[in-house]
Amino acid sequence: MDKYEGISYSNVGVKVRLSRILKNNRVVIFAFDHGLEHGPSDFQEDRYLAKTILEKVTRAGVDAIMLLPGMARLTHDIWANRVSLIVKLTGKSDIRPPDKHYLQSVLGTVEGAISLGADAVAATVYWGSDYENEMISSWYEIKESANYYGMPLLQLAYPRGSTIKNRYDPQIVMYGARAAAETGADLIKTYYTGNKETFSKVVEMAQGIPVVMSGGAVREKPIEFLEDVYNVILAGGSGVAVGRNVFRSNNIEGMVKAVMKVVHDNKTPEEAVKELEK
């Protein structure tokens, strides 16, 4: 097949693969790249084994898991044929020098993700970073390749940089969401702005590209996290990509099920939190 022919079919591939991830435009993604992004301090001592966590999350019925290529390779026997896979192609460690924190490196290819069985790929862009130019270049290389193979591309649209005082500022998050739509994202993951009114503007700014909330640090009470997710849904958002609020929970499966109730069944946080009591 020549390249042109591949491109002519690629939109179909994006649609087909996205339909495996989004149900009625809603999705719960388990984001699990923290071993690189944050390091061991993110994991309680009984959470070091990634397979154990992935088994629980998969069993609870999450829609998709987002892993770095190496972790996808190491855990495929757990998730294969049970849950959609999003391979994240950029990353950084938390121990690199502080002046390089607003840059992610490319650590995989779309072809590599295909060989792992991926349904989508993901890449971060730190909008506003001193390294924005490099990150846009990397994004476009991944985007070109994803287009060619009909692979959906999720953008972690994270505004971060020396000029950004508050990365949760609605105007700043709206900027990131719009920039993600402008640069061809098929799915956008970004910060929660703190309430449904402002998040609805973020959704609007994304021009119909589905927007999911990035989980963030662990909330004091599970119901607080469910309230955030509920507001995202009320705002027209498509769901959540959550890591720590699930894998650090005392009840990993219950938490996934509770989040699924809010996202897919329109349950209130008060109703959904009962999943944690079972």
Ligand code: FBP
């Ligand atoms: P969390 O739900 O734990 O916040 O995970 C979402 C995520 O985007 C991960 O994919 C990533 O590792 C992490 O947050 C980034 O964290 P930080 O905000 O410290 O860069």
